[in-house]
Amino acid sequence: MSASNVPVTKERLVILGSKGGPAIRPGGPSPTSSLIEIGGRRCVVDCGLGVTRGLVEAGVVLKDLDLIFITHMHSDHVLELGPLLHTAWTTGLATPVRVYGPADLIEYWDGFLGSMRYDIDLRIEDEGRPDLRELVEIHLLQEGDVPLEDDVLSISALRVDHPPVVDCFALRFEANGWSVVFSADTAYFPPLADFARGCDLLVHEAMLARGVDRIVEITGNGERLREHLLASHTMAPDAARIAEAAGARHLVLHHLIPADLPGFKEAEWHDATKDYSGKTTVSHDGLEIKRS
Numbered sequence: 001m002s003a004s005n006v007p008v009t010k011e012r013l014v015i016l017g018s019k020g021g022p023a024i025r026p027g028g029p030s031p032t033s034s035l036i037e038i039g040g041r042r043c044v045v046d047c048g049l050g051v052t053r054g055l056v057e058a059g060v061v062l063k064d065l066d067l068i069f070i071t072h073m074h075s076d077h078v079l080e081l082g083p084l085l086h087t088a089w090t091t092g093l094a095t096p097v098r099v100y101g102p103a104d105l106i107e108y109w110d111g112f113l114g115s116m117r118y119d120i121d122l123r124i125e126d127e128g129r130p131d132l133r134e135l136v137e138i139h140l141l142q143e144g145d146v147p148l149e150d151d152v153l154s155i156s157a158l159r160v161d162h163p164p165v166v167d168c169f170a171l172r173f174e175a176n177g178w179s180v181v182f183s184a185d186t187a188y189f190p191p192l193a194d195f196a197r198g199c200d201l202l203v204h205e206a207m208l209a210r211g212v213d214r215i216v217e218i219t220g221n222g223e224r225l226r227e228h229l230l231a232s233h234t235m236a237p238d239a240a241r242i243a244e245a246a247g248a249r250h251l252v253l254h255h256l257i258p259a260d261l262p263g264f265k266e267a268e269w270h271d272a273t274k275d276y277s278g279k280t281t282v283s284h285d286g287l288e289i290k291r292s
Contacts, residue, residue: 011038011291013180013201013252016054017046018283019259020185020205020233022076024049028260029285031076034182034203035060038291039153039175042066045182047081050285055084057286063092069141069155070101071184072168073108082112089132090123100139100146102167109138141169152176158195160186162232170195178291181248185255187231188238193245201289202248205255206236208272214261233257236272243276250279252289 017030024030031048035058042060044051047070055062065088070078078101085097099105113120113133123129139147146155153175162168162185170192171182181196183189183204196202212229216222234242236253243251251273258264269282281289 013289014058015283015287017048017050020255020257025260032255044068046077048076049079051080052084052087062088065097068099072165073104098137100141161189162186188234193242196246199248201250202243203252203254204239206239206253207257211258240273240276252281254283
């Protein structure tokens, strides 16, 4: 049963922020966040910078937030969680929101509440608002089924390989015969293919080798960054290998590296994933894929 006052009638995936990494550039895409409306629930997956605006532009009324999932604690996945919840609260949030994520999420949320204590207390007293601290429920993600108390929607989690982060979770959403899997940030990780077996949509992070070289050229700590990217993320051809092994019907390339550098065309992504036999879509901010 949805915690929202407004039932979700359509089922869709919306990519709210499509780039990998926390930096933003003029006119470029936002860091990682997605919306999935499935089984009567409204689920936000990751809360990178720009998620609040992205949700509004996707037609979501912020006071109707329902479920939020944070795959891991890198800033491009969690930076705007607090501001999203606070903004929803100032627009009328009055029903509990469940937030699922790694153990460090508790410290993040406590820190955000502490930093905004003056504003929260003042608005409760001056504007008669409910206490935001009592509206947000933090639940820890673990491998396996996610407890939801929902007869329609099922969600499961898989710990993936994203060193040096230990708690990083892929997520699988299933309801009414529709299944969507998010890889989260991960190196090439064959067990993910079993986790995503037969899914309708596989939303998988992806890098281009030429893009990594270009990023290293323009970044001060380039060689250290190269080591991190190669050890912790997935090249586009390997994302295609996972999709093919899983028998996924549709591969959505997400958390793109690079996403906002000149000289990289969509055709290059498609060429890098040509060994996948299903449909491939290169994500961009605002991309909407409706259940067919």
